[in-house]
Amino acid sequence: MGEKQKIKKEPRKIRKLRAEFTREVRRRMAGYIAAAFGLIVGLAWNDAIASVIAYFFPIDRSSVYAKLSYALIMTAVLVLLTVLAVKYVKEKEVKEELEK
Structure with a gap:
């Protein structure tokens, strides 16, 4: 079959x-x-x-200062981008709900 x-x-x-x-x-x-x-x-x-x-x-790339600086800068930038992305998605969801 x-x-x-x-x-x-x-x-x-x-x-x-x-x-x-x-x-x-x-x-x-x-x-x-x-x-x-x-x-x-x-x-x-x-x-x-x-x-x-x-x-x-x-500065020396292997120094603790360089690694901490990089980590802090990246954390700040990525937190900002994440907050903006979440805000954008929430606004889109609210707009879609209102259109229904």
């Missing part, structure tokens, strides 16, 4: 659950792939930003 015939014989509920599961697996896989690409981009930017900081503040 072929695969299509087997599927037709399954109860509707099982077919529906199977389809939902397949969609969720695809969504998750796409999310994981996007996260992996984000990590690659983040590592590239990490090196670029560290080089820019070293260029403008020429």
Whole structure:
């Protein structure tokens, strides 16, 4: 018996659950792939930003001061960007809710 015939014989509920599961697996896989690409981009930017900081503040890259400075600068910038992103998403959600 072929695969299509087997599927037709399954109860509707099982077919529906199977389809939902397949969609969720695809969504998750796409999310994981996007996260992996984000990590690659983040590592590239990490090196670029560290080089820019070293260029403008020429101190020994292996010193504790240099590492702390880099960590503080990156923390401040990323917190600011995160706050702006969250605010943007919330505003978008509120706007979409009002349009409904």
